[in-house]
Amino acid sequence: MRSPGSTDVQVTFLGTSSGVPTRGRNVSSVAVRLPQRAELWLFDCGEGTQHQFLRSDLRVSQLRRIFITHMHGDHIFGLPGLLASLGLAGRCPGVDLYGPDPLRDYLEGVLRTSSTRIGYPLRSHRVRQAAQSGEVLLDDGDLSVRCTPLNHRIPAYAYRIDQKPLPGRFDVNLARELGIPPGPIYAQLKAGQTVTLEDGRVIHGERLCGPPRPGCSLVYCTDTVFCEAAIELSRGADLLIHESTFAHGEAEMAIQKQHSTSTMAAQTALAAGVKQLVLTHLSPRYVLGNPVTPEDLEAEARAIFAETRVARDFMRLDLTPGGEADIDSDPHAD
Numbered sequence: 004m005r006s007p008g009s010t011d012v013q014v015t016f017l018g019t020s021s022g023v024p025t026r027g028r029n030v031s032s033v034a035v036r037l038p039q040r041a042e043l044w045l046f047d048c049g050e051g052t053q054h055q056f057l058r059s060d061l062r063v064s065q066l067r068r069i070f071i072t073h074m075h076g077d078h079i080f081g082l083p084g085l086l087a088s089l090g091l092a093g094r095c096p097g098v099d100l101y102g103p104d105p106l107r108d109y110l111e112g113v114l115r116t117s118s119t120r121i122g123y124p125l126r127s128h129r130v131r132q133a134a135q136s137g138e139v140l141l142d143d144g145d146l147s148v149r150c151t152p153l154n155h156r157i158p159a160y161a162y163r164i165d166q167k168p169l170p171g172r173f174d175v176n177l178a179r180e181l182g183i184p185p186g187p188i189y190a191q192l193k194a195g196q197t198v199t200l201e202d203g204r205v206i207h208g209e210r211l212c213g214p215p216r217p218g219c220s221l222v223y224c225t226d227t228v229f230c231e232a233a234i235e236l237s238r239g240a241d242l243l244i245h246e247s248t249f250a251h252g253e254a255e256m257a258i259q260k261q262h263s264t265s266t267m268a269a270q271t272a273l274a275a276g277v278k279q280l281v282l283t284h285l286s287p288r289y290v291l292g293n294p295v296t297p298e299d300l301e302a303e304a305r306a307i308f309a310e311t312r313v314a315r316d317f318m319r320l321d322l323t324p325g326g327e328a329d330i331d332s333d334p335h336a337d
Contacts, residue, residue: 071102073159097124139176153227246284
């Protein structure tokens with residue numbers, strides 16, 4: 004049972020560089036931790052992602068679902084190694100893998116030619132049909148996932164996680180006034196269940212709870228040039244994680260390479276009405292000492308969408324139902 008104010012979704016950036024890693028940024032990977040169910044979902048898995056796990060406080064043993072945006076190497080080269088290590092780390096109940104059509108053949112080829120055996124269930128799901136039709140890709144009763152095609156040089160997809168509405172806040176004072184003894188009964192009533200007390204009274208949990216609260220929502224959008232589909236998928240989301248490979252001054256190059264600039268990402272966030280934008284997938288050219296830095300990209304985006312920040316490796320955001328994304332301290336910050 005979720006407690007009011009608890010963190011339901013934790014987002015950790017394991018890789019925020021595009022194309023190749025740098026001294027301070029690994030290539031693409033974002034982990035989404037669900038503390039209430041001791042579960043971890045991963046979005047993209049660039050080379051070195053399992054090393055990033057070792058440098059974080061995340062437990063790879065909790066990994067249950069992996070979502071791949073597209074088949075470029077900086078988003079998938081870490082996947083075979085991570086899956087192989089997961090099998091050696093102990094008992095794994097299984098992993099569900101979502102991505103483009105070639106993903107299954109790629110993995111099977113790498114594992115076969117390297118004589119690697121995966122000793123746990125590895126279930127592969129192609130996302131193309133769900134992305135094209137707009138149907139729900141995944142619904143586990145608590146969370147749903149949708150996806151959409153992006154505009155890139157090869158088939159690429161953005162993903163959106165929506166948490167189902169949460170029970171209203173439990174009125175402890177009213178429960179005490181009614182003479183309901185604290186204990187396991189409170190948990191049942193918080194869940195909206197109907198309970199019968201020892202004195203024969205029947206108490207309906209809905210009576211003690213406020214109106215349902217909206218759950219958290221986040222969108223992961225990379226790689227793409229500016230596109231309407233990303234706006235539609237992102238509408239009203241609490242958090243939009245969007246690539247910003249280039250600065251605004253290099254828009255021509257961004258269009259040529261089918262990537263986004265800082266201002267394209269900000270325009271998407273503004274049009275979609277999201278609460279917060281985080282820029283990731285930055286070109287290695289934007290480092291301290293060069294004419295343009297990540298802080299410059301952040302400033303360009305903020306001129307259009309004020310609630311913008313640039314991601315760093317190991318930066319963590321905590322999402323709470325009905326609240327904003329709160330940044331946790333970064334133990335690896337400079």
